[in-house]
Amino acid sequence: QKEVEQDPGPLSVPEGAIVSLNCTYSNSAFQYFMWYRQYSRKGPELLMYTYSSGNKEDGRFTAQVDKSSKYISLFIRDSQPSDSATYLCAMSAVRGGSYQLTFGKGTKLSVIP
Amino acid sequence: AAGVIQSPRHLIKEKRETATLKCYPIPRHDTVYWYQQGPGQDPQFLISFYEKMQSDKGSIPDRFSAQQFSDYHSELNMSSLELGDSALYFCASSPRSMADTQYFGPGTRLTVL
DSSP: OOSEEEOOOOEEEETTOOEEEEEEEOOTTOOEEEEEEEOTTSOOEEEEEEOSSEEEEETTEEEEEETTTTEEEEEESSOOGGGOEEEEEEEEOOBTTBOOEEEOOOEEEEEEO | OOOOEEEOSEEEEOTTOOEEEEEEOOTTOOEEEEEEEOTTOOOEEEEEEETTEEEEEOSOOTTEEEEEOTTSOEEEEEOSOOGGGOEEEEEEEEOGGGTTOOEEOOOEEEEEO
C-alpha cells in the first residue's frame, strides 16, 4: 500500500462547479501538506501549503487537513477551464534536515466550458 | 519572480551512455531536491542537498550521482543509462527559512533509446 493514496480520476466538471480533490495517507510522521498543480509536460506548481489541521483559504482554493483521519482535501470554487490540469497532493516529514516530498498519484481534472 | 532553471530541457541518449542534468535554484535558496517522474507516475524523490552537503537519499540508483556546488547549483550525473531511466527529472529548491516549501523547475525530459 502506498503511503499516500489519491484517486487518479479523470474528473470532468462543468465550468463554475465546485471541485473536491482528496488524499489519504498512512504515515503519521507527515507534518506538512501541499497541493501542486501540474500542466502537461510542465513542472509541479505549488498551490497550497499547510502544516496544521483545519482549513486554509487562498482565493478560489481551500485546503483542508484532518490529521486525526489522515485525510486532506482541496476545494476549487467557481472552476475555470484554465484549472484543467493534474492535481498532486504531497506531504513531507523532516528527515535528516530534509523535507522530501511523498506524492499522491495525481488527479486529472478537466473543466468543460 | 525568478524560478528554478533546469538544463537541458530535453535530452536524448543511447543505452549505456551518460547524461548530466543541471539545476539552478531560485536565488537565496540553499536546498535542492531531485525527483524522477516516469510516464503517468507521481514524482519520486531521488536525493537532496543542503549547503552543498547531501541531506537525504531516496530511490536513487547507484549508477546516478549528484552534487551541489558553491553557487548552490546542482548536477545529477547518470551513467550506464537504461531504457527505464526515460522520465522527467525535476529539480526543486527551497530556502532554509521555509525548508518545508519546495518550488519545482520545468524539468528535463530524458529519453533513452
